[in-house]
Amino acid sequence: MVPMPHYLIVSALLFSIGIAGVILSRNLIIMFMSIELMLNAANLAIITFSRFLNLMDGHVFVFLVMAVAAAEAAVGLAMIMTIFRNRGSIDADKFNLMKW
């Protein structure tokens, strides 16, 4: 049996990579995928706890997180398409209209 901290460290690693992806990338689509990766890292931690505490409630939470992720993907991609149509680019640094 693999001990619990192993799974949690994988989850922490995936979450950090997701953070790195969001702050390093300029491509909106890659930033958005990094957010999905972070949601999944959190899901892995939830599943780990639910396994080692022998409670199935965590599976329900993960189910709800997946529904939220699907909704977020639909709305976010619609926003990216609208931005691309209006500005002709998806470079996050070029959207500085609101910059003071």
Added chain:
Amino acid sequence: MDIAIFYIAAIVAVAGAVMMILQRNPVASVLYLIISLLAQAMLFVQLKAVFVGALLVIVYAGAILVLFLFVIMLLNLRGEKFTSDKPFLDRGAKITMAVLLFFELVILIKQMAFPQRMDELMVQSSPDFGGVEPVAKLLYTKYLYPFELTSILLLVAIVGAVIMAKKEKPEEGED
């Protein structure tokens, strides 16, 4: 055997994630994310979350990432030049931030007090732990209210996505 499967899945998941953020081409990036998600589904199944692991493959890898692919194909980003930051100042600082965050999380995990009777609990776990039936029973009894709210959330998301992605018609009377 268990630990070998764990290490293979963990290494593939992490390597896929790293490759995803390093790619220039968004299509390759999506494919690496799919690899990473499949390895994560393997970890889920190893933790006896069979139903959720199957959902991860079907909903995430199957549906959401195909949506990403559709949008990338629609946008036609060929030739798009992204601004890049100074390698040593900006990028170094950002990578340091992410690494520090990881070490912070590791320290947190090390300090966490794990219950002693965990092994007992593991032995007691029922054979259908994480199967469709027990999860569905929870979903329709204890968590019925959040489950119903999810359907409203999805409805709002559909309407929002359709309205936002719709092509705007030029206003009447203008130009």
